[in-house]
Amino acid sequence: MHEAPIIKLGGLNIDLSIVFMLIVSCVIVFIIARLATRNLSVENPGKMQNFLEWLVEFVRGLSNSTMDWKKGKPFISLAMTLIMFIFVSNMLGLPFGVVTDVHDAEKAQIFGQPLVSVTEKMEAIHKQHPNEEPEVEVAWWKSPTADASASMALAIMVFLLSHGLGMFKNTRAYFKHYVHPYPYFLPINLIETFSKPLTHGMRLFGNIFAGEVLITVILRLTSLGPVGGVFSVIGLIVWQAFSIFIGTIQAFVFTMLTLLYISQTYAAEDDH
């Protein structure tokens, strides 16, 4: 499997591919948003503006389906950023990947820093098969959401935001929710509460990561000769299309769940 290019910098394990891909995603999302809002017009919106307004209406619909519009309004921007960021991130890993082969632990370095993950992996391989030349593939280009840290970061951010809002803005209903409907439901409610961010982040990560793994596997088919090549191309076409679908659905689901979790804590009624 592909290794992540990780360097040690001031005691921090920095995953260069994640940092790089995060920056790429953010830049693309920002450019799209800026292009769409470049020539804003009240009466004669352009195509891009129409598209973004459609997205806003869509997110507003999601928000309205979970909570009151007055309470949901401040989170439209957040949901918009989430859906655009996750969608772009999901799509980034699909068209191509940048993978480098490393055979020599000495050469596994960038900006003068050794790629820690690669050297460790090489040592591990070397221990298992001392006679073989170790080969490690380093993935530089992938979906940031195909990394568990990134997906979980978004999920836990939503978790903290929703529970913070619940605690401070909707205190009574929020704490009442834990002993609902009877006090001895507290453990169940706690498990439910803490399983939410886990499933929230892992769902996104799992879907996107699995998609990229399967793309890698399909690409490996080419090593089986011409027949494998044909199957590889057909499989890639099908799987890429499906991954686009999955990426869209996951962006939608993540945003939807974000609004839902916020509504459950922040907008929950007292008598719920």
Place this chain on the structure above:
Amino acid sequence: MSLHWESFVFTLIAFLILYILLNKYAFGPLFSVMEKRRELVQQQLSEAANTREQATVYVEEQKQALQEARQQAYEIIEQSKQTSGKQAAQIVELARSEAARLKDEAVRDIQNEKNKAVEQLRGEVGVASVKIASKLIGKEVKEDSVQGELVDQYLKEVGGRS
């Protein structure tokens, strides 16, 4: 799969920066434009409703005015019909009375003329009969009063016979 808290933090930072930038440079203006459009549509809708209401009122007024005009025209025609009828009757009445007056006058004139003619004839007949009588009796009736009495007497006799 590997979890690194550094990647975690980077993701959060990147996402927050993106959120702030988008909010400031993209979504903020976009939301305000959408809000403006919503207001514009609302305003135009209410304007349209107002215009429609005004139009309805206007049409109602026009209808009423038309009705009034029609009523007035009818009254005028009715009035003129009445006056013309009255006038005609008046004229006829006038003509009738005029005719009656003319007839009366004519009758009176005729009577007058007749009386005059009778008077004149009586005088002439008197003179002629006196002359005849004087010729017959050979003497002249000198005194006028006696002469007149005689004539009248004769004439009465003549008139009584006739």
